[in-house]
Amino acid sequence: MPLVDTLPVGSDTAQWPVWSTTARIVVTEPAALPSAVDAVQAALGAIDKACSRFRADSELRRLESAAGRPVTVSPLLARLIEAALRAAKRSDGDVDPTIGSALCGLGYDRDLALIAKDRSFPINGSTARLVVMPAPGWRHVRLAGRELTVPAGVRLDLGASAKAYAADSCARLVHERLGIGVLVSLGGDIATAGAGPAGGWRVLVQDRPGEPSCTVALSAGTALATSSTRSRRWRDGTRDLHHILDPRTCQPARAVWRTVSVGAPTCLQANTMSTAAIVRAEAAVPWLRRQKVPARLVRASGAVLTLGGWPAEKGPAA
Amino acid sequence: MAGRERGLRRIAVVTGGLAVASIAGSLAIATVAHGETTSSRSTSGTGTSTDSTSSTSNGTSSTGGSVSGTTGGAQATSGGS
Numbered sequence: 001m002p003l004v005d006t007l008p009v010g011s012d013t014a015q016w017p018v019w020s021t022t023a024r025i026v027v028t029e030p031a032a033l034p035s036a037v038d039a040v041q042a043a044l045g046a047i048d049k050a051c052s053r054f055r056a057d058s059e060l061r062r063l064e065s066a067a068g069r070p071v072t073v074s075p076l077l078a079r080l081i082e083a084a085l086r087a088a089k090r091s092d093g094d095v096d097p098t099i100g101s102a103l104c105g106l107g108y109d110r111d112l113a114l115i116a117k118d119r120s121f122p123i124n125g126s127t128a129r130l131v132v133m134p135a136p137g138w139r140h141v142r143l144a145g146r147e148l149t150v151p152a153g154v155r156l157d158l159g160a161s162a163k164a165y166a167a168d169s170c171a172r173l174v175h176e177r178l179g180i181g182v183l184v185s186l187g188g189d190i191a192t193a194g195a196g197p198a199g200g201w202r203v204l205v206q207d208r209p210g211e212p213s214c215t216v217a218l219s220a221g222t223a224l225a226t227s228s229t230r231s232r233r234w235r236d237g238t239r240d241l242h243h244i245l246d247p248r249t250c251q252p253a254r255a256v257w258r259t260v261s262v263g264a265p266t267c268l269q270a271n272t273m274s275t276a277a278i279v280r281a282e283a284a285v286p287w288l289r290r291q292k293v294p295a296r297l298v299r300a301s302g303a304v305l306t307l308g309g310w311p312a313e314k315g316p317a318a
Numbered sequence: 319m320a321g322r323e324r325g326l327r328r329i330a331v332v333t334g335g336l337a338v339a340s341i342a343g344s345l346a347i348a349t350v351a352h353g354e355t356t357s358s359r360s361t362s363g364t365g366t367s368t369d370s371t372s373s374t375s376n377g378t379s380s381t382g383g384s385v386s387g388t389t390g391g392a393q394a395t396s397g398g399s
Contacts (some may be wrong), residue, residue: 003395013393026393188396197393204392215392222384226396261396263385294385311387 004185006209018044019163020111021187021231027174028181028195035178040170044186047166050077051158053100054111060156068152070142078146083268084161088138090269091276093247098136100155102250106241135247159243164225164271167191171267181220188226191267196220205261205296212304214296214313216263224263225270227278229255244278255300256281263294263310 004022009015014037015024023044027036052058059077073081084097103109141156142149150156167184168191174182175193183192183201192201200217203224218224229242229252246253260277264270273291277284285307288295294310304313 003397007392007395024394183394185394185396190394190396199388199390200386201394202388202390202392204395204397206395206397208397215388215390216385217388219384219386224385224396228397259397265384310385 001209003204003206003209004188007204016041018186019048022185023187024183024185025170025174026183026185026201027178028197029178032178032180036174036180036182039174039177040184043170043173044166046076047080047162047169050074051080051156051162053103053109053155053157053159060158063148063150064155066150068149070147070149072146073148075146078143078148080158080162080165081141081143081148081156083165084156084158085138085141085143087161087268087272087275090272091279093138094276094279095160095272096135096138096247097156097158097161098138098141098154099245099247099250100157101153102135102245103157103243104155105250106245106252108241108243133250135245135250137247160275161268161271163187164189164191164223164267167267168223183218187231189267189271190218190224192218192220192222194220207259207298207302211302212298212313214311216311218263222263222265223267223270224261225267225274226259226261227271227274228259229253229278230258244275246279253279254281257284258298258300258302259296260284260298261296261310262288 002022004015004024011030012028012033013024013026014033015022017023023040025036025040027033048055049058051060053060055061059074063071063073081097087095088097136151136154140151140154163186167186167189171182171184171191171193174180174184179194181192181194181196183190183196190203196219200219202215203218204213204215205224205226206213207228207230216224227244229244231242233240233242235241242252242255244253245251257278260274262270262274262277264273270293273288273293273295277288277295277297280287284297285305288307292308294308295306296310297305297307299305306312
């Protein structure tokens with residue numbers, strides 16, 4: 001059972017499935033909940049249409065026919081790509097949007113729910129899928145205003161940054177439009193805007209029910225993201241794969257960490273650091289120290305390491 | 319003779335300076351070592367360890383500043399499932 005399904009859904013809360021995960025919003029004014037849901041669903045729909053890798057009619061997919069020529073993109077896609085490039089720069093390339101072809105090559109070329117249903121999934125461990133090679137590299141993607149140039153043959157995957165950007169923008173949208181405090185969670189990528197409840201937004205951080213956990217208070221207007229090597233997994237016949245690729249090899253990052261959670265002023269920043277930490281493996285610890293952010297890292301063994309003022313754990317042993 | 323005394327005095331000053339620098343260096347190394355030991359110490363028997371390097375060695379606090387401990391029912395989750 002997904003962790004979020006263990007929580008009650010009160011009059012101030014709504015949740016629904018989206019992008020192979022769960023969207024959950026919590027508002028400070030229950031009367032405004034229906035309007036908040038409408039706003040968030042419309043915004044998520046627009047983002048999906050702009051940058052989904054899985055629908056042929058998305059603006060991102062249509063870019064592939066440009067074959068290296070500059071293209072004027074919509075303001076929304078420009079913002080999403082700008083966010084992805086910012087994440088790449090901040091992470092020194094650990095979060096790289098040019099891994100789209102590699103993900104497709106590994107079999108993650110459709111919604112995960114469809115992969116799980118498809119028993120005749122064609123990947124069977126052929127050697128072609130095990131080639132270790134670096135991603136084309138985010139520095140080859142040029143964005144000047146709304147003019148985007150992607151090298152021919154390069155497929156973009158905005159998955160690492162788009163969900164976090166969506167959480168940030170949806171929280172901001174609800175607050176600005178309705179004047180209320182709101183928490184928006186997209187599969188554990190959490191953004192908040194406006195005034196929060198007394199003591200902050202309460203977030204349960206835990207890998208799975210029954211495992212070590214802590215409930216943290218998230219200050220109003222701040223964010224939290226968790227990246228995981230345990231979610232969004234699939235099997236290619238010989239290997240279990242997960243969706244966080246090391247751009248240097250275009251293979252799933254070594255699962256030194258089961259999950260990494262990071263608190264930051266925005267969800268994009270938090271997600272960039274949590275994803276990069278997974279890619280960096282052991283080197284994530286000194287890197288996160290230098291970022292001076294609160295972070296919780298769960299080893300493959302289940303042991304928990306906390307950094308930067310993250311509160312101590314409560315709950316059963318790892 | 320006076321020149322020899324000046325030379326001896328200079329040697330004494332340099333030797334003393336080196337001794338002071340050595341002691342200061344040792345204290346600095348000991349301080350850093352103490353900080354590292356503290357940061358790697360487990361805070362409980364549950365497999366959880368807390369790294370406090372950012373507050374013990376350089377006196378800075380998190381720029382995230384967004385997360386603190388709390389109790390009560392959670393309103394959202396963030397995790398690995």
